[in-house]
Amino acid sequence: MADDDIILAELSDEDLVAQMKDDLYDGMKEEIEEGTRLLLDRGWTPYDVLTKSLVAGMQIVGEDFRDGILFVPEVLLSANAMKAGMAILRPLLVETGAPKQGKMVIGTVKGDIHDIGKNLVGMMMEGAGFEVVDLGINIDVDKYLAAIEEHQPELLGMSALLTTTMPYMKVVIDTLVQKGIREKVIVLVGGAPLNEDFANQVGADAYCRDAAVTVETARSLIERRHNQL
Numbered sequence: 001m002a003d004d005d006i007i008l009a010e011l012s013d014e015d016l017v018a019q020m021k022d023d024l025y026d027g028m029k030e031e032i033e034e035g036t037r038l039l040l041d042r043g044w045t046p047y048d049v050l051t052k053s054l055v056a057g058m059q060i061v062g063e064d065f066r067d068g069i070l071f072v073p074e075v076l077l078s079a080n081a082m083k084a085g086m087a088i089l090r091p092l093l094v095e096t097g098a099p100k101q102g103k104m105v106i107g108t109v110k111g112d113i114h115d116i117g118k119n120l121v122g123m124m125m126e127g128a129g130f131e132v133v134d135l136g137i138n139i140d141v142d143k144y145l146a147a148i149e150e151h152q153p154e155l156l157g158m159s160a161l162l163t164t165t166m167p168y169m170k171v172v173i174d175t176l177v178q179k180g181i182r183e184k185v186i187v188l189v190g191g192a193p194l195n196e197d198f199a200n201q202v203g204a205d206a207y208c209r210d211a212a213v214t215v216e217t218a219r220s221l222i223e224r225r226h227n228q229l
């Protein structure tokens with residue numbers, strides 16, 4: 001059966017998720033929007049739709065990108081489709097009655113334009129009651145410093161997806177030390193090529209594997225800091 005003949009609404013949940021992974025791979029934005037809405041209508045939580053269809057689908061795209069099967073233009077279409085699904089989930093993930101827990105400034109480091117993971121972290125943090133100031137992509141040290149000065153956040157989040165851009169996190173953290181403001185912010189770092197060792201080496205407070213871990217880590221480090229005061 002050709003893709004055109006597939007009626008998403010008639011698929012079982014399992015088949016729909018499999019089809020959404022294919023559609024994400026093929027960069028089919030409207031199908032991703034429809035699939036996202038269908039899963040929500042069937043009672044799926046926004047978090048499950050996000051992780052089990054969109055993030056899982058992007059994982060496959062990443063593997064084929066790495067292996068030279070997909071190229072930048074195709075991956076851009078997949079990213080756009082993913083963003084369209086995230087746009088539907090965003091209001092659901094960020095709606096919260098929780099009291100404000102603190103403020104986070106977040107940005108993708110200089111030289112790096114990957115923003116899907118960072119956006120997802122921002123959404124989950126907002127959903128958990130944090131105020132999020134998203135600086136965007138390709139953020140240099142001066143922009144991080146200016147944002148810390150302006151917004152006085154408890155947390156600074158940095159994202160990097162490239163092995164060539166992740167060392168820039170150390171530039172930012174070293175500058176915070178030089179300026180005598182390192183202790184003012186909890187620095188959380190994340191992105192696919194990072195790990196805990198790297199976070200320790202650059203002097204971050206914690207490495208966050210994913211958006212959910214970022215929320216947990218932010219909560220526990222803020223609580224620890226309050227207890228020390």
Ligand code: B1M
Pocket residue numbers: 055058059061062063065066067072073075076079106111112113114115116117118120121156157158159160161162163164188189190191192193208209210211212214
């Ligand atoms: Co890029 N890319 N890309 N890419 N891309 C990767 C990262 C790569 C691993 C692909 C591969 O080869 N398998 C590879 C890097 C290899 C390396 O460095 N060793 C790569 C490359 C090489 C490149 C280019 C250099 C390709 C080229 O031009 N030849 C180029 C670089 C451009 C630049 O930045 N200067 C490039 C471009 C692009 C696109 C523009 C096409 C597109 C980005 C679109 C966009 O973001 N708007 C793109 C994409 C989509 C990817 C992959 C396929 C998917 C990334 C993604 O969105 N994942 C990626 C492959 C991969 O990661 N496996 C790849 C989904 C997202 C939810 O996960 O971002 O990991 P992730 O975020 C997670 C966690 O990491 C964590 O939480 C998130 C949510 O759970 N997290 C944080 C992330 N940031 C955090 C910050 C925190 C906390 C947690 O702060 C507190």
